[in-house]
Amino acid sequence: MAKHLHYNSNLLHNVTLGYSLYDNCGALIIGFSGALSLASGREEQFLLQENCLGSPPVLGIVGDSFSTFSIAISNVLGLFKLPILVHYLQMVNFTTSFGDQVSFDENGDASPIYDIMNWQWLPDGRITVQNVGEVKKSAFKGEELTLDEDKIFWNFDSKEPPRSVCSESCPPGTRMARKKGEPECCFDCIPCSEGKISNKSDSMKCTSCPEDFWSNPKRDHCVPKKAEFLSYHEPLGICLTTTSLLGTFICAVVLGIFIYHRSTPMVRANNSELSFLLLVSLKLCFLCSLLFIGRPRLWTCQLRHAAFGISFVLCVSCILVKTMVVLAVFKASKPGGGASLKWFGAVQQRGTVLVLTCIQAAICTCWIVSASPAPHKNTEYHNDKIVYECVVGSTIGFAVLLGYIGLLAILSFLLAFLARNLPDNFNEAKFITFSMLIFCAVWVAFVPAYVNSPGKYADAVEVFAILASSFGLLVALFGPKCYIILLRPERNTKKAIMGRGTTKS
Known part of the structure; x- marks a missing residue:
């Protein structure tokens, strides 16, 4: 200056x-x-x-x-x-x-320099003061702390520096919660709750994960939620798929047997055209169960119930017409009953099956147009999983579909039950009665099981009901016929079939 x-x-x-x-x-x-x-x-x-x-x-x-x-x-x-x-x-x-x-600063004050002194106890009991550092403040470098830690004497048993906080730092995955009545540096580390994370130390709050994510076990980052649906790769899906394909294969074999022996009395006596159509409908029933397996898509959700409903109505319609034909033939065998066959000729049989099936197709169309089934991500069953499922859209539509199938099945059962005491040459009514009894029992048990099954298990229950009822119809209706055709060919003659035509007392 x-x-x-x-x-x-x-x-x-x-x-x-x-x-x-x-x-x-x-x-x-x-x-x-x-x-x-x-x-x-x-x-x-x-x-x-x-x-x-x-x-x-x-x-x-x-x-x-x-x-x-x-x-x-x-x-x-x-x-x-x-x-x-x-x-x-x-x-x-x-x-x-x-x-x-x-x-000097703007107030004229000199930049301070402070010595940091450490009181040290010597072995002989004397006390000495040791300069261990200094604090300087300058206009260019600001405040500077110089400390020689090797010279500092800590009067503790551990000879280590004391902790300057009341509580340890909270790691990621936890949040800080202050202790009541204690200084601000005293806090508890509370683990983040499920679905929330903290990805840095000493977080004051935990952050919620996005909708399709969930917290990992350490609660320090979000991970994608696991997807759950009835998959082709899991044991349950593999078993159901194998069973479905097995049923389809058996239907194809039986159809081949009936086509090969179509000129035999056993096939001709049981209305071969309706039998072929019934086997085709059973194949469709087995195959439609595959639509319930795999990740739900819009087209699979729409097609699965429609294919299921139409296939089963086609199947039950064939059984109903066969039962009606049995009753008409028996009635026509009595004096003056020939006129009844006029109403159950080949054209009338095809027309009845077509009309009954078209009614179900109309129900499915109205259902899909008004309130279409659609895929849905359900997070209510599990917090850490996304359950992919098909919502039916309209519960009424689904109920009408099942109700129509049930109505035809009950009607077929009642008619077959009435025809159970017909002469032996018309005893197919007994097998129809038994098959309809199995069919109705399966679907009566299906309703409460389906309602109480969450997520993918609801689809598994429906697939099981489809397969069980389809196998029941296949075995009850075509098992005895295949047994005679393949293992008892001597009974597959017109004489043998007509020879059993005695009325039971």
Whole structure:
């Protein structure tokens, strides 16, 4: 600063400056004493040159390093008309011989330097004070802390530094919960609840995972939820698929047997055309069960119930017409009953089956158009899983579909039950009665099982009901015929069949 004043002629014209430095040791009284000594000319005399003695006049005083002291001193020195050059303190910046940097802030306060002292107990019981570091503040580097940790003595058994917090840091997967009545640094680490995470330490709250994600076991990140549906790759799906294909294969074999022996009395006596159509409908019943397996799509959800409903109505319609034909033939065998066959010729049989099937097709069409079944992601059963399922769309539509099948099945059962005591050559009614009894029993048990089965198990129950009823019809209606055709060919003659035509007493 003195150099700046010395070379700037505009500040102090024709004046050459020197300066004296006084240390007030942080005491205001010493600062007052030095300032008054300078103002009165009674400061220590110094030798400028060998022939020049005396005290130079005081033109100004640079204030104390603390603004508080400078203001107090200025109030006194103002009486002597001496200025305090606090403004120029901001420009002072030099380094002492000890390496300490000296500068002043905008208030005229010197940048502080603090020594950090450590009291240490010596083995002989004496206490010594060891300088272990310092804190400096400068205009350029800001605050700096220098600490020699090797010199610090910790008076603990572990000889380790003490913890500066009341509680340990909370790891990811937990959140901080302050302890009531204790300092802010005291808290508990609460694990995040299911479905929520915290992915950093000392989190104040846990964040919920997105809809299709769930928290991992550590609760530190979200993972995609597991998808659950009746899959072709799981044991249950494999068993149902294998059973479905087995039933389809058996239907194809039986159909081949009937086609190969279509000219035999056994096939011709049991209405071969309806038998072929019944076997085709049973194949469709077995195959439609495959639509219930695999990840639900819009087209599979729409097609599965429609295919199931139409296939079973086609099957039950054939059985119903066969039962009606049995009753008509028996009635026609009596005197004056020939007119009844006019209403059950081949055209009428085909027409009846077609009309009954078209009614079911109309029901399915109205159902799909008004409230179509659709795939749905269900998260209510499991928090960590997404259950993919088909919602029926309209419960009424599904109920009408099942109700129509049930109505035809009950009607077939009643007619077959009425015809159970017909002569032996018309005893197919017994097998129809038995097959309809199995069919109705399976679907009566299906309703409560389906309602109480969650997720993919509801589809498994429906597939099981389809397969069980289909196998029941296949075995009850075609098992005895295949037995005679393949293993008892001597009974597959017109004479043998007509020879059993005695009425039971």
